[in-house]
Amino acid sequence: MATTTEPTDGGPGVLDDAREALRVERRRAGDEREAFRAFRSRVASVSAEPVRTDGGAGPATGGGGPLGVAAPGSAASPASGPPAGSGLVAVRDAYQETVMSVPHYEREYDDTYERSVAEEFSPELAYALTRGSRFHEECKRSLLDATETAIEERERFVETVRSEIESVERAASRLAPIRSEVASTEDEAFAESGFGTLDAYRARIEVLVDDCDRIAARRQRELASHERGLALDDDVDLPTYLYQDLAPTYPVLATVGAVGDRLSEVKRRIERAMAGNA
Structure with a gap:
């Protein structure tokens, strides 16, 4: 299996690779x-x-x-x-x-x-x-x-992989609109916006950050649930086993983190523009 690229921008590629890895594991x-x-x-x-x-x-x-x-x-x-x-x-x-x-x-x-x-x-x-x-x-x-x-x-493992596929699909579905909104917001010329508009942008970014936090928290709970249902080697957790050929061992959390980094950068730009309008 080919090693994927690091998720530098939170794009869909890493999750696509994760889903392909899961399909292979389920078949095997x-x-x-x-x-x-x-x-x-x-x-x-x-x-x-x-x-x-x-x-x-x-x-x-x-x-x-x-x-x-x-x-x-x-x-x-x-x-x-x-x-x-x-x-x-x-x-x-x-x-x-x-x-x-x-x-x-x-x-x-x-x-x-x-x-x-x-x-x-x-x-x-x-x-x-x-x-x-x-x-x-x-x-x-x-x-x-x-x-x-x-x-x-094997039956338990097949069921765990099926559940993991659903978890990754759910996270990808919830991240897609956030990623799209981040992309459109990044293109805004904040220096030309008024203070009220900038404040509205900042509030919206904070909502998106909270959404990312909820996605990450749910993902952590789902991983913990999977671990309780399997008996893997003490030194290997489920993501490490499933995604050993991928660059990020935790593809969902890595992608959420990358999207969160983009949101933080947009928020910093907004706040600099707000400071300039003060």
Whole structure:
């Protein structure tokens, strides 16, 4: 994604870039949600296998490590990976053909299978899936539960992005007439205006400043609401994650601030003209 220009004048370009970034994120999150749903269906169809600890051909005797990882010294050593034709191979193939095949996977993640399942599920489950000897019932249940959690996380994220799109659209809509009025007021020759006209201009500018303050305050409340609904890394807030490829990390607040700076400059010009008329 291309990096946008700094919002030096509060123009619409930054918010346009923000909306495009959100559309991309919504599409990617939706693709991942559907990929995990497909993966869940394929895992559900994989038959669970007995846990083998004796290396023989007879029935399983039970035991083994967590989630069915073979005990050290057994015929199927954890270091050897899943045996060919096992349920674990079917799970791996299903994961690679669904989750790891979303269009943006290489660009955004580019992880190996083992690292990906560790990140998405847990290191313990990843170890069972990549170093285990059998895809047994406990491992299958754990994997289906973890996959359901991944689906729910994507659903929450899609909803948050949808809400964020509405927030940006609302701010852009409210800022557009303010920006237009600022542009027309900036062109006024205040030195030629009478004191009463200048005072009216100043009062109107103050109203527009208050409008910008309200837009910014609402935006802050909406961001706080989004944060409560998501579990992102402690070091990354939602705007930083969503707008990491944009020049301003907080595009709405940056745009409001730029419009506010223009209003302040117009107000200073008006007050200088008023002082000259005194």
